Amino acid sequence: MEMLLMGMCVAVFGMGIAAVAFGAATRSESSDSAAQPALSLVKADAAAHFFSDRVAAPPAVPPAPAWSVPIEVLLLQIENHVRMEQAAAESFVAYPTQALLHSKTSSPFVN
Amino acid sequence: MTHELLNGLSFDEAEQVLKLGTRLIVPSGTELFRLGDPADRLFLTERGRIRLTLPMQVRGREEDIFVEERSPGQTVGWSALIPPYRFTLTATAPLLEAVVIALPREALREYLAANPAAGYKIALNLAVVIGHRLQMFQTMWLREMQRTVEVRSA
Known part of the structure; x- marks a missing residue:
């Protein structure tokens, strides 16, 4: 009887550990998968537009003055x-x- | 021809002043004097017009910008009587030739000193000419400033 109870306790303890481990593994996967795309988007955005989130201007070439009147x-x-x-x-x-x-x-x- | 500088003078006094000068023909497009030149003569316009300009940078190049035009009877170049005796504008005869009487400063000064009654009237007339220029330009300056303030406040 004692042996049976001890076996059951060990089994329950093992299942608990397994459940905790499974939960931890599942939680870390889901958070990584949610954060990763956002991080990659921010990084890509930051690389394209350093100070602004607007569309980057073409390289600065001084335009020839186009006077409207002579x-x-x-x-x-x-x-x-x-x-x-x-x-x-x-x-x-x-x-x-x-x-x-x-x-x-x-x-x-x-x- | 009546000259604003000689207002109030008798015929003889005006004749004496005019005899101090030399009649000059300024061909069309020719400069009578240029900004910064020594001002040793005062001019009375007799015929045509004298265009007064100041240099201004327009689109990266210097242009003579119209400031004022003087008609027959009016005085040009009173810098000849005011220190530091340098012209502060450029004077040109525009489309048609102009005729002016050039009064040398020293000869005019000697006449004014020798004829204080006439000198007093000429000095008053000169004050009217200078005062009018001052009033005109302070008015124009204020109007331009008002526009600048309105643009900046918009």
């Missing part, structure tokens, strides 16, 4: 702007008011 036109715009500002300033100097000082210009150079 310089002659630009200079003419500046001159017209100066003339319009002078007219506005003349109005203010002739009759100084805050409204005339801050009257809006229709100069295309600044609009």
Whole structure:
């Protein structure tokens, strides 16, 4: 009887150990499988975009300036702007008011 | 022709001042003086226009930017009477030739010293010319500053 009880205790103890070992093995596998893809994604992402998660810009090559207006036109715009500002300033100097000082210009150079 | 610098002077006084000067023809596109040049003559515009410009960097190259235009009767180059006697703008005759009377600084000073009554009127007229320029440019400066503030506040 004593031998039978001792055998049963050993069997139960062994099954417990086996169950714990199985559980531990199963838990570690599942956590590894869940974490691994995320780690690999982060690593891949970090390698592609160092500081930003946006799409990486192509290699920096200074673009050739593409001016929208020829310089002659630009200079003419500046001159017209100066003339319009002078007219506005003349109005203010002739009759100084805050409204005339801050009257809006229709100069295309600044609009 | 009435010159703003000679306002209030009698006919004889104005004639005496004008006789101090030399009539100059400035062909179209020619510079009357350039920024930084020694300013030893004051100019009274008689015919045509004088275009005043300042250099500015535009797209990496220096351009003469329009600042002001002087018409017949107006004064150009008052730096000749104000230290350090250097022109602070460049003056050019634009599309058409211009005619100016060049008044040498020393001759003008001697006349003003010898004729204090006329000198007083000329000094007042010069103050009007300089004061108008100051008022114009402080107004234009403030308007540009206001625009800069609005852009930066937007």
